[in-house]
Amino acid sequence: MRIGIDIRCLMHSLFSGISEYTYNLVINLLALDHENEYVLFYNSAQATAAPKFNARNVTVKEFQYPNKLFNLSMRFIGRPRVDQLIGGVDAFIIPNFLFLRLSPQVAKLLIVHDLTFELYPEFFTFKKRLWHTLIGPKIFCDQADTIVAISENTKQDLMTLYQTDPKKITVINPGVSDAFFEPIPEAELSRVSNTYRLPKKYILSLGNLEPRKNVSGLIDAFESITDLETELLIAGGNAWMYKKLYRQAQASKKKNKIRFLGYVDAADKPALYKLATIFAYPSFYEGFGLPPLEAMAVGTPVVTSASSSLPEAVDSAGLLVNPYNTNELTNALQSLLSAPTLALMLSQAGQAQVRKFRWRQQAQLIHQEILKLKKGVK
Known part of the structure; x- marks a missing residue:
């Protein structure tokens, strides 16, 4: 069987979210499947090379068409057909x-x-909303033979908003990278601590700086924390309206305790999570939300939202709060800072919970769905 995969999301050197998911999916599929042939489609007019994948049954078909012209041609002319472009x-x-x-x-x-x-258009720029409109996500869903939804929450949204047939939806959660399950040497902890000038106690937030992540609410909640030693470290690449967060932090009465780390390299994340006192992720909406699970994998207690898919991921192994209630978020953070026993309990519960989400087992489930396509089961 010859299987194509669109890896255009890997054209950016700074991975996050979907690009991390796609990269981990590809490397795990290649690790478990040595029989089928994989053809990876990649297009970038920039001087960004496609990632290298070391397997005998994989080929990367790399093109350098101008992206806007390429996209408009597919949208309005229906050509080129990518499967033909990569050899069928x-x-x-x-x-x-x-x-x-x-x-x-x-x-x-x-x-x-x-x-x-679809649910929160206010979290997107006009340009991004237009982009989604032109792509036509519902048409994609209607034409797909099988849909893998990354959470039960996403499955319900598909059924409600697009009237997608539930029979062709399979829920398969993302996996957590193996890097977060491996012991972290003391030398690595020291290196990361020195690189980012980490304080002894800190609350960590990690994710792109955009309104949906509710970093603004976290800054508000942090202002009411009574622990004077604890700092708030905000990691993540600049996204839509990020300057507003910088201004908010600068105007805070705790501005000397709030620091933006910028984009964090994947190699530094395990230690950065591990050294944190708490990982806070009060996002308004997530398709699944891997950062809380990554933090749990290294044993850091988590405070996250009791909304969208996050309760699915974290379950009872973290403190769940209403992301629109700043006092509730403050109280959850304060309770972990003042109760070491609770923090330890959540640390242990988190490490048990996250074992359900290993990439190898999740890739095996997706591989089974691929084989069903060959047999025409769906």
Whole structure:
């Protein structure tokens, strides 16, 4: 079986969210499947090379078409058909909504992370909203032979908003990278601590700086924390309206205790999580939300939102709060800072919970869905 995968989301050197998911999916599929042939489609007019994958049954088809022209051509002309461009495939994995055209006979497995753009359009720029409109996510869902929803919450959204047939939706959660399960040497902890000038006690937030992540609410909650030693470290790449967060932090009465770390390299994340006193993730909406699980894997207690898919991921192994209630968030953070026994209990519970989400086992489930496409089960 010849299987195509769209890896255009890996054209950016700074991975986050969907790009991390796609990269981990590819390397784990290649690790477990040595029989089928994988053809990875990559296009970038920039001088960004496609990632290297070391397996005998993988080929990267790399193109350098101007992205805007390429996307507009597929959207309005229906050409080129990517499966023909890469030499023909039996099935094609679509890891996120992007401009794409495939031949009708190609079996299509679509991965849907979330429908935030439908539910909360106010979290997106006009340009991004137009982009989603032009792509036509519902058409993707209608044409897919199988849809992998990354959470039960996303499945329900698909059924409610797009009237997608539940029979063709399979829920398979993302996995947590193996790097977060491995012991972290003391030398590595020291290196990361020195690199980021980490304080003894800190609350960590990690994610792109955009309104949906509710970093603003976290800054507000932090202002009421009575522990004078604890600092708030905010990690993540600059995104929409990030300057507003910088201004808010600068105006805070605790401005000397709030610091932005910028984009954090993947290699530094395990130690950064591990050294944190608390990981806080009060996002308004997530398709699944991997950062809380990554923190739990290294034993750091988590405070996150009791909304969207986050209760699915964290369950009772973290403190769940209403992201719109600043006092509730403050109280949860304060309780962990003042109760070491509770923090230890959540640390242990978190490490047990996250074992359900190993990438190898999640990739095996997706691999089974790919084989069903070949047999025409769905």
